[in-house]
Amino acid sequence: MTAHFKDRLATLAFWLAAGVVVAVLAFLLGYIMLHGLKVIDWKFLTSEPETIRAGGGIGPNIFNSFYLLFLSLIIVAPLGVLAGIYLSEYARENALTRSIRLSIETLASLPSIVVGLFGLLLFVTTLGLGYSLLAGALALTIINLPLMVRITEEALRAVPHDLREASLSLGATKWQTICRVVLPSALPGLLTGIILASGRILGEAAALIFTAGLTTPRLDFSQWDITSPTCPWNPLRPGETLAVHIWKVNSEALIPDVRRVADGSSAVLVIIVLLFNFLARWLARRASLRLTGQ
Amino acid sequence: MQKFTERRLWAIGRLRSGLRREIWGYSLTVPAAALTILATIAIIAFLTWKGLSLFLVHKVPLSNVFSTAWHPERPAAEGGPQVGILNFFYGSVVVSVLATLLSTPFGVAVAVFISEIAPKVGQRVLQPVIELLAGIPSVVYGWIGLSVLVPFIRNHLGGTGFSLLAGVLVLSVMILPTITSVATDSLRSLSHILRETAYALGATRWQMIRLVLLPAARTGILTGVVLALARAFGEALAVQMVIGNIPNTPTSLLIPIITLTSGITMYMGNTVQGSLWNDALWFMGLILLVTSFFFIILVRYVGKWGVAK
Numbered sequence: 001m002t003a004h005f006k007d008r009l010a011t012l013a014f015w016l017a018a019g020v021v022v023a024v025l026a027f028l029l030g031y032i033m034l035h036g037l038k039v040i041d042w043k044f045l046t047s048e049p050e051t052i053r054a055g056g057g058i059g060p061n062i063f064n065s066f067y068l069l070f071l072s073l074i075i076v077a078p079l080g081v082l083a084g085i086y087l088s089e090y091a092r093e094n095a096l097t098r099s100i101r102l103s104i105e106t107l108a109s110l111p112s113i114v115v116g117l118f119g120l121l122l123f124v125t126t127l128g129l130g131y132s133l134l135a136g137a138l139a140l141t142i143i144n145l146p147l148m149v150r151i152t153e154e155a156l157r158a159v160p161h162d163l164r165e166a167s168l169s170l171g172a173t174k175w176q177t178i179c180r181v182v183l184p185s186a187l188p189g190l191l192t193g194i195i196l197a198s199g200r201i202l203g204e205a206a207a208l209i210f211t212a213g214l215t216t217p218r219l220d221f222s223q224w225d226i227t228s229p230t231c232p233w234n235p236l237r238p239g240e241t242l243a244v245h246i247w248k249v250n251s252e253a254l255i256p257d258v259r260r261v262a263d264g265s266s267a268v269l270v271i272i273v274l275l276f277n278f279l280a281r282w283l284a285r286r287a288s289l290r291l292t293g294q
Numbered sequence: 295m296q297k298f299t300e301r302r303l304w305a306i307g308r309l310r311s312g313l314r315r316e317i318w319g320y321s322l323t324v325p326a327a328a329l330t331i332l333a334t335i336a337i338i339a340f341l342t343w344k345g346l347s348l349f350l351v352h353k354v355p356l357s358n359v360f361s362t363a364w365h366p367e368r369p370a371a372e373g374g375p376q377v378g379i380l381n382f383f384y385g386s387v388v389v390s391v392l393a394t395l396l397s398t399p400f401g402v403a404v405a406v407f408i409s410e411i412a413p414k415v416g417q418r419v420l421q422p423v424i425e426l427l428a429g430i431p432s433v434v435y436g437w438i439g440l441s442v443l444v445p446f447i448r449n450h451l452g453g454t455g456f457s458l459l460a461g462v463l464v465l466s467v468m469i470l471p472t473i474t475s476v477a478t479d480s481l482r483s484l485s486h487i488l489r490e491t492a493y494a495l496g497a498t499r500w501q502m503i504r505l506v507l508l509p510a511a512r513t514g515i516l517t518g519v520v521l522a523l524a525r526a527f528g529e530a531l532a533v534q535m536v537i538g539n540i541p542n543t544p545t546s547l548l549i550p551i552i553t554l555t556s557g558i559t560m561y562m563g564n565t566v567q568g569s570l571w572n573d574a575l576w577f578m579g580l581i582l583l584v585t586s587f588f589f590i591i592l593v594r595y596v597g598k599w600g601v602a603k
Contacts, residue, residue: 003498010500014411017403018420024467025423028430028438082326090323100327103334109586110337111528113555117562117579118337121344125567142333149330165300175319203431206530206555210562246433247531250440251560259441266434277429281422 029270036267039260045268048218049245054257058265060216063232064133064239065272068212069201071137071235076144077194081183083145084152089178108146115142116207124211134235136212143207144197151196155189156182188287192280199276203269205243213238214248242269338583345580348377348573359577364541366571377574379554381541383581386553388544389458389533390526393465398519400466401473405515406503408474409481421478428471436535439464444536451548456538459547464532469522476521480514481507516596524589528582530555554578 047057083100091097119139129135159182167177183190215238220230229237240248246265249258348354354377361378368375404424408416439460448455488510492502508515538550539560552560558575565572 003501007498007500010503011411014403014407017400018407018412018415021400021404021427021470022419022423025427028467029426031438031442032434079326079329082323083330085319086323086327090319091327096328099331103330105590106334106587107330107337109524109590111525111530111555111582111586113528113530113558114341114579114582114586115337117558117576118340120562121340122336142337145330145333149327161300168300173316175316178319199429203429203433205431205433206559209559214563243431243433246437247535250437250535262437262441266437269431270434273429273431274426277425281425 032263032267032270035263036270039264040267044264049216049261050255052254054255054260056255056257056261058242058245058261058268060219061240061242061245061265062268063219064212064216065202065241065243067232068133068136068140068208068239068241069198071133072140072144072201073194073198075137076141076148076197079141080145080148080193081152081190083149084156085178085183087149088153088156089174089182104146104149107142108150110143111206112143112204113206115139116210118142119207119211129236131211131213131215131238132236133212133239136208136239136241137235139207139211140201140204143204144200147197147200148193151193152186152190155186155193158189159185188283192284192287195276195280195283199273199280202241202276203243203273205241205247208241208244209247212241212244214240214244214252216240242272341576341580341583344573344576345583346577348570348577351568352570352573354570359574362541362543366574375570377570379574379578379581381543382552382554382557382578385458385537385541385544385551386527386555389461389465389537389551389553390523390529392458392462393469393526394519394523396462397466397470397522398473401470401518401522402477402508402515404470404474405477405481406507408478410499410503410507424471424474427467428475432468432529432532433535435464435468436532439532439536447548453548454538454550456536456550457548458537458544458551460536461533461551461553462547464536465526465529468529468532469526472522472525473515473518476518477511477515480511480518483514484510513596513599517593520589520592520596524586527585527589528555530559534559554582558582 044057045062046059047055048060049058050056087097087100091100116139119135119142123129123135123138124131163181163185164177167181168174172180217229217237219232220228221232223231224233225231226234227236228234231237242265246262246269249255249261249265255261348359349356359377359379361376362380362384363376363378364381365373365376404420408420443460443463444455444457446455447453447457447460451459484507488506489502492506497505533553534556537553537556539552539556540550541552541557542549544551558578561571562575565575
């Protein structure tokens with residue numbers, strides 16, 4: 001066997017490996033869509049899930065997923081951006097900065113079920129929030145804070161130094177420079193980060209089983225008293241998200257049409273998450289075009 | 295030079311405003327950053343305290359916990375309760391190591407494909423494919439494993455289908471993006487001089503990849519493999535849905551087993567807070583936490599190993 005022949009063989013093997021991976025994805029997406037689209041209709045998307053009978057929908061679950069996304073974003077986005085500003089603009093090489101970086105690395109590598117357990121212990125039990133959307137949002141904050149900080153830091157570091165110097169030389173303070181020059185230039189990068197985090201939040205389930213809970217009260221959309229347990233906007237009510245629902249119908253539910261509900265829910269979830277990913281990619285590409293001035 | 299000018303301008307800016315406005319910058323950003331430290335310490339403190347209650351409250355001897363006998367509610371007449379967690383631990387180790395072993399060749403091959411074999415196809419097709427694979431939520435992997443893999447294994451290989459093998463296959467697809475993206479980055483960061491020197495010496499592309507690039511990128515590739523292993527070890531729902539959740543010792547690919555994460559997922563909500571069974575689950579949570587520290591240290595060690603040589 002000559003070296004040349006071996007080279008051809010290796011090239012073939014690399015193409016094969018790449019082909020297998022593409023085929024796996026094509027199978028996964030094809031399978032989810034083929035089975036899911038048969039199930040999805042307006043009634044499925046809007047009606048309530050059933051507990052023992054067939055024919056349940058996923059309306060409240062979709063609502064819970066997005067409301068929980070909103071709740072966790074209003075906590076994690078400001079925190080992550082501020083911490084990212086500190087690391088990129090203020091931090092000196094000292095013990096505090098090193099501890100912050102080590103903490104972020106630690107948080108980023110925690111399995112989400114461990115964060116769920118912590119949420120159960122601190123937010124649900126010790127702080128007495130019970131199984132609630134707020135407890136879920138706080139757990140999701142811990143999971144996504146490292147991502148948000150890292151993306152902010154990168155986006156801020158990508159802003160050219162000339163801009164900062166120009167602003168400072170005009171007499172602006174550092175904080176004014178950050179707020180009015182650096183942050184606006186880094187906005188597309190920040191948005192990309194927030195959308196990527198959103199995709200992860202929508203797909204997360206392990207941490208929510210122990211925090212946001214496995215049930216949803218019967219929601220009444222005409223109820224605007226936010227303290228009422230049937231008010232959809234009450235952050236202290238439990239809320240089962242779409243991702244958690246897929247898990248629950250397969251492990252604990254008693255409905256006879258598990259197959260139908262899981263197929264439909266998976267397809268809806270994958271479509272939503274992929275839309276978020278595409279949006280993030282599109283924004284990232286626009287941002288890089290803007291920064292390179294093309 | 296640039297750095298120097300900038301620092302002077304910062305200083306001038308600070309003088310002009312007399313630090314007054316800078317207080318805003320510090321008082322908003324420092325607490326946000328410090329919160330990450332607080333969260334980390336709180337997680338460690340709470341989970342350690344709760345995780346050790348198996349020993350502190352129930353006074354369970356170590357020999358009981360570090361065994362393979364799992365009878366959390368056995369009455370005293372039959373020998374008393376046993377909360378041996380070893381089968382859970384073995385299950386986690388075996389399923390994640392096997393998944394990593396299966397996924398690594400594919401992950402590295404795809405990385406080489408993207409950076410060396412066909413960069414255009416790689417960038418236009420494979421990179422989006424890898425990102426999509428990473429974007430699919432883990433419950434969806436679990437559901438496909440449950441509705442496709444489990445029946446397939448049951449019909450063609452025997453058993454119930456809920457098995458170590460199903461867990462390995464599902465996990466290996468889930469962790470592939472981690473290996474590939476880290477390995478691609480590290481291959482791309484290699485100097486072009488390496489490639490050109492190898493070609494100039496008469497190497498074929500395969501020889502260049504095998505003898506020059508892969509050894510040069512080994513730190514990055516190993517880091518990716520460790521990160522993937524860590525992800526597989528901590529994954530809960532997808533594994534729990536396909537693995538069977540029966541505390542067997544993982545001696546065959548086709549038997550149902552249990553892992554630390556799947557045990558916690560199964561029983562945490564269905565056992566009474568403060569009971570022996572429940573506290574055994576918290577101890578498993580503590581093991582997961584300690585393992586993730588172990589993986590952080592391993593990643594750092596791997597990184598240093600590459601720099602030293």
